[in-house]
Amino acid sequence: xxxxxxxxxxxxxxxxxxxxxxxxxxxxxxxxxxxxxxxxxxxxxxxxxxxxxxxxxxxxxxxxxxxxxxxxxxxxxxxxxxxxxxxxxxxxxxxxxxxxxxxxxxxxxxxxxxxxxxxxxxxxxxxxxxxxxxxxxxxxxxxxxxxxxxxxxxxxxxxxxxxxxxxxxxxxxxxxxxxxxxxxxxxxxxxxxxxxxxxxx
Amino acid sequence: xxxxxxxxxxxxxxxxxxxxxxxxxxxxxxxxxxxxxxxxxxxxxxxxxxxxxxxxxxxxxxxxxxxxxxxxxxxxxxxxxxxxxxxxxxxxxxxxxxxxxxxxxxxxxxxxxxxxxxxxxxxxxxxxxxxxxxxxxxxxxxxxxxxxxxxxxxxxxxxxxxxxxxxxxxxxxxxxxxxxxxxxxxxxxxxxxxxxxxxxxxxxxxxxxxxxxxxxxxxxxxxxxxxxxxxxxxxxxxxxxxxxxxxxxxxx
Numbered sequence: 001x002x003x004x005x006x007x008x009x010x011x012x013x014x015x016x017x018x019x020x021x022x023x024x025x026x027x028x029x030x031x032x033x034x035x036x037x038x039x040x041x042x043x044x045x046x047x048x049x050x051x052x053x054x055x056x057x058x059x060x061x062x063x064x065x066x067x068x069x070x071x072x073x074x075x076x077x078x079x080x081x082x083x084x085x086x087x088x089x090x091x092x093x094x095x096x097x098x099x100x101x102x103x104x105x106x107x108x109x110x111x112x113x114x115x116x117x118x119x120x121x122x123x124x125x126x127x128x129x130x131x132x133x134x135x136x137x138x139x140x141x142x143x144x145x146x147x148x149x150x151x152x153x154x155x156x157x158x159x160x161x162x163x164x165x166x167x168x169x170x171x172x173x174x175x176x177x178x179x180x181x182x183x184x185x186x187x188x189x190x191x192x193x194x195x196x197x198x199x200x201x
Numbered sequence: 202x203x204x205x206x207x208x209x210x211x212x213x214x215x216x217x218x219x220x221x222x223x224x225x226x227x228x229x230x231x232x233x234x235x236x237x238x239x240x241x242x243x244x245x246x247x248x249x250x251x252x253x254x255x256x257x258x259x260x261x262x263x264x265x266x267x268x269x270x271x272x273x274x275x276x277x278x279x280x281x282x283x284x285x286x287x288x289x290x291x292x293x294x295x296x297x298x299x300x301x302x303x304x305x306x307x308x309x310x311x312x313x314x315x316x317x318x319x320x321x322x323x324x325x326x327x328x329x330x331x332x333x334x335x336x337x338x339x340x341x342x343x344x345x346x347x348x349x350x351x352x353x354x355x356x357x358x359x360x361x362x363x364x365x366x367x368x369x370x371x372x373x374x375x376x377x378x379x380x381x382x383x384x385x386x387x388x389x390x391x392x393x394x395x396x397x398x399x400x401x402x403x404x405x406x407x408x409x410x411x412x413x414x415x416x417x418x419x420x421x422x423x424x425x426x427x428x429x430x431x432x433x434x435x436x437x438x439x440x441x442x443x444x445x446x447x448x449x450x451x452x453x
Contacts, residue, residue: 002231002318004267006310009275010302021266021276023302031427032451034215034326036434036444080278117445146431184326185221197264198323200227 017075018083019192025082031146032080033165034180035116040166042150045115047134049097051172052107057100058169061150064134067092072133072154077192079159089143089154091135094127097170107172111179112153114166120179121188122155122162124172131157134167159190159197215445217325219258226323229266230254234315235290240376244342246282246294247307251319254291257281258328259349260422260450263321265293267303277303280345280424280450281322284352291319294376296342327450329422331359336410336419336442338402338433340368341376343425343452348377350422351384362415368402368429402433407440418443424450 015024042061050056059067070093077083103124110127113119126132133154136143143149148165155162161181182188187196195201232249239245257263259281266276283292297308329335329350337347344367354363363384369375370391381387388406393399411419421442423433430451437447 001272002268002316003270004306004317005315007267007269007275007306009267009269009273012273021274023275030451034449036438036447036449037431081276146427181324181326183221184217184324185226186324198226199221 015085017085019077020195021197022077022081022083022192025084028082029084029147030078030080030082032078032161033118033146035118037145038116038166040115040145040150045150046169047097047151047167048169049101049172050169051110052104052174053172054102054104055100057097059097064092064097064151065136067096070096070133072135072156074156076156076160076163079161079186079190079197083192087156088139089133089135090137090140091133091151091154093130094132094134094153095130097134098128103172106174109173109176110170111173111177112162112164112170113168114164115168116166118164118166118180120162120164121177121182122158123176123189126155126158126162126189127170131155157191159187159192161186162190215326215448218260218328218448219325219330221323221325226321229318229320231316232265232291232319234311234313234317236313237311240294241374243374244294244296244376245308246292247311248283248290248292249317249319250290252289254289255322256285257291257322258325258330259284259353260327260329260346261322261324262327262346263291263293263319264323265303266318267306268318275302278323281349282345284349284356286356294342294345294348327422327424327448329353329420331357331361333420334362334415334417335364336421337363337365338367338421338423338437339365340402340425340429340433341370341374341452343423343429343450344376346424346450347422348380351380354384362419364410364419366402366406366410368425402436404436404440407436407442411437411440411442418446421447422450423447425452427451 048058072089135154153164153167232251236248262280279293282294298304339347365385368388
């Protein structure tokens, strides 16, 4: 262990739920995105699921909101080392969208892409079984544009760069295909509990 | 059936500027503090000897961690301030963040000879190898990765056009004030030298620069707080800079 002389860290209590290498950001919710925040009105938002599915489909704002609502209450973790506890997102479980398009048995992965062109890759098993959402609100209010509003992907058990802002669609594939940050050196999966920050971690 | 490589239908999707070599990204190594230079009342530059540093491209950052005696570790990402060179040293410029756990140690405790751990460089997105005309826009400590680019440009005598717009609250808070040359336009938001207007970066600052864009246009690099990044990137778009030629690094 390489102790840093004179470094004690903040006074701290053990915080269950804080992955290794993370700190509690408290009320802060830092904004991190590489691109210009788009002007995307709900009326212009669409969400498409295609690729290896039986029936590709596109939902508009009203059609997506007609699906059963689902809430995530829990924590989120950013690779830049902040975590935020007790967030509350409202939206629709991704299971509801996937049920409508019926993924083919050959589908193993997905590329999520944004209305900006941002992409990120995920194993399909990280998107199913109540683990992922299309989120429209945060703390009961519409999701702010800089946080991905009007709609973002939410995959809270992985680092937050996987939760693509301004989500436009998912393409299901039979192989893994690195997205934007993954091509820039980040880990293919991004599990905070295993500190999968960079490629090779 | 195997799908071909997926290409999103929309405009951003800028590829990274450099191919990321993963060499160095996974290995923690010891960095020994060799020098501290005060830049402003709130910011100082920390120079480290990192003998096995694999090199970086301006705009890249590193991960740094401090370890307490009880094993507790704090880690942060910091942009590299120094230009790439073969000195075996790198430099970081850090703001003293109110209540900051890591910046508090740097500004209150650190002295030459202290050792920390770093790994990197990481990320190829905000990197600038010096090949394309670059319009750099930063505020506060957001100027740090941009200064690495300016220093690289000078050190290599690059001929590619480079412009820097840097915003600070006052001349006293302008980081690297002594180093700027003809490529730089400082903008002061709270107080300015006599005869210099006070205010945020505005369309009037950008329009002349965009009007004299070199062939092929500028690659814009914006770095600062989120509020600044939002403001500056929207100004750029409004002034006609394509969204897919704007790279943003937000300090959360």
